[in-house]
Amino acid sequence: METTGKVIKCKAAVLWEAGKPFSIEEVEVPPPRAHEIRVKIVATGICRSDEHIVHGLLSRIKYPIILGHEGAGIVESVGEEVTGVKPGDKVIPLFLPQCGKCVCCRNPESNLCLKSTISAPQAEDEKIKFTCKGKLINRMAQISTFSEYTILDEIAFAKIDDNAPLDRVCLIGCGFSTGYGSAVNTAKVQPGSTCAVFGLGGVGLSVVIGCKVAGASRIIAVDINKTKFAKAKELGATDCLNPQDYDKPIQKVLKDMTNGGVHYSFECIGHVDSMVDALESSHPGFGTCVIIGVAPYTDKISFDPMLLLTGRTLKGSHFGGLKGKISVPKMVSDYMAKKFKLDELVTHTLPINKINEGFELLRAGESIRTILKF
C-alpha cells in the first residue's frame, strides 16, 4: 500500500483537557512496529465511559487524549512478527486486550489481562503513539478509536468476518458485548428467571437483550428517562419502571413485584446508590447482583454486609466477562447469523466532525448509541 512504512497524517478528535469540547485536528500516526498493526477506523460508537473521561471522572487518565474504544476498522499495514492478519482484513480493537500468557488470561474464569491499562496503567506511557502540533497525545485503553488511523498491539484486536457491517458491529467492541455478556456470561441468567436492569443506555439495553436470549421470564427495566421504555420493551423488557413515579424506594417496588426480589439485578448507570439499590433488589438466599456501571473514582460504595451474609452474590463485570480475542469474532458471527438484535441500539449516525453533537445527544438522554463515521 502507498502508505505502508510511512507516517500517516489524518483526522482525529482530540480532547486537549477535561471539561472542554473535542477539537478535530490533524494528527500523525507512525507506522506499526513489530507486534503492532495500523488500522483505518471506519466507525466508532460513543459510550458513557468516554463521557466520564471528558469530565475527568476516571483516575489515572492523562490529557491531551484521543478517546474512543468502541470501534471497527480495516487493517492498513502490519508490523513485523504479526501473524494471522493482513492489510484489508476487518478488525475490532479490544480495550481489554488478551495476551493469552498472563495468569488472568490463562484462567478460564477470568477475562482480565494484566497487560490492560486497567491492570497496568503505567504501561500506556511507554506506548504513546499520536502527535499533534508537535505534542504527544495520550491514548485511551491503548486503542483510541476517535482517530481515522490508530495503532493496535497484536494482543488488542480481534479479526472478524469480512462481510461484517462495521457501522453496526463496532458496538461489539464495547457496549453490546458488555451488557449481553454480563447477562449470559457473568450472571449466567437461567430460563424462567426474573431480572432487573437499572439504566437503559446502550449497555443496559444490551443486558435486556441478553436476559431475553437466556430465556428470562420477567425482565424489569428501570430508568428515570421514560423515553427509553419503548425500546426496552421492543428488546424484551416485560415491565418498565421510573423510580420517580413511586413514593417508596425502587428496591421495595421490585421486591413487592417479584415475591421478595429478583434472581438477577444489573447496575448499568454508574451511581453507587443505584448499585446498593440493585443489590437490595436481588432475592436473599440466591439472588445475584452484577455491577457494570463505572462510578466516579472518588465515590465509594457502602452497604449493610447482612445483604451478602443472607446469601446474595455481588459481582462485577468488565466487558461482559468476555475474552476478546476468542469471543469477539464469535459475537460477530452470531450477529451475522441473527442470533440477537443489535441494530436497534443505533439511534444516530454522524460524521466524526460532529462528535460534539454526538456527546450532546448522550448528555440530553436522546441517543442510545451514536455511530461516528470517518
Ligand code: PAD
Ligand atoms: P448511558 O448514559 O447511555 O445510559 C445510562 C442510563 O442510566 C440512561 O438511560 C439514564 O437515563 C439512566 N439513569 C441515570 N441516572 C439514573 C437513575 N438514578 N436511576 C435510573 N436510571 C438512571 O450509558 P451506557 O449505557 O453507555 O453506560 C452505562 C454505564 O456502564 C456507564 O457508567 C459506563 O461507564 C459503564 C460501562 N461499563 C463497561 C464495563 O465494562 N463494565 C463498559 C461500558 C460502559
Ligand code: ZN
Ligand atoms: Zn464503553
Ligand code: ZN
Ligand atoms: Zn493477559
